[in-house]
Amino acid sequence: GENVEQHPSTLSVQEGDSAVIKCTYSDSASNYFPWYKQELGKRPQLIIDIRSNVGEKKDQRIAVTLNKTAKHFSLHITETQPEDSAVYFCAASLSGGYNKLIFGAGTRLAVHP
Amino acid sequence: DAGVIQSPRHEVTEMGQEVTLRCKPISGHDYLFWYRQTMMRGLELLIYFNNNVPIDDSGMPEDRFSAKMPNASFSTLKIQPSEPRDSAVYFCASLDPLNTEAFFGQGTRLTVV
Numbered sequence: 001g002e003n004v005e006q007h008p009s010t011l012s013v014q015e016g017d018s019a020v021i022k023c024t025y026s027d028s029a030s031n032y033f034p035w036y037k038q039e040l041g042k043r044p045q046l047i048i049d050i051r052s053n054v055g056e057k058k059d060q061r062i063a064v065t066l067n068k069t070a071k072h073f074s075l076h077i078t079e080t081q082p083e084d085s086a087v088y089f090c091a092a093s094l095s096g097g098y099n100k101l102i103f104g105a106g107t108r109l110a111v112h113p
Numbered sequence: 114d115a116g117v118i119q120s121p122r123h124e125v126t127e128m129g130q131e132v133t134l135r136c137k138p139i140s141g142h143d144y145l146f147w148y149r150q151t152m153m154r155g156l157e158l159l160i161y162f163n164n165n166v167p168i169d170d171s172g173m174p175e176d177r178f179s180a181k182m183p184n185a186s187f188s189t190l191k192i193q194p195s196e197p198r199d200s201a202v203y204f205c206a207s208l209d210p211l212n213t214e215a216f217f218g219q220g221t222r223l224t225v226v
Contacts, residue, residue: 032213034215043204044204049213089155093213099213100161103148104155106155
């Protein structure tokens, strides 16, 4: 089955710096890769996703890149702000009738003012 | 729609007792997932359903855990008997395959003493 590994487990940056979180997946059939943000005491919520037919996707300060050959994908946050502090989870699934969504272990991001 | 609804929000029980967690998915979502979140293991997929049918329960840790989905609007996760190591936050999530975004409930924080 699918296995998703995520690094680093914790990340500390200064406000305004960039943050990068990396994930690898094992099942080459996976074709959908979402990222979820979980603030303290709250539920995980989708912030951005990418499908295997796309190499990069941006949404304001957030971008995700995908390398299908190497089976890894990354989340990039630019101009970080204190409100970006949260736990971020990557995930992988095979969409289209078999939507088993497997998450990485999470990255705790702390943005210091 | 009120989103995915879980109950109770908090549960404290004594070791050996039966615990039942409940979930109401978003109407029209035909996938339902149960996850367990701990600091050590992150978000673990326990079981998921498609159209009320269990598809994959390979993540259920032991026979003490069972899950049902008697209809499209209700699912339960039962632990019998409960043990202190079952203490965690349990999330239910539902998914509309047309959109692929999984929506999480608020979670149930279970403490077994």
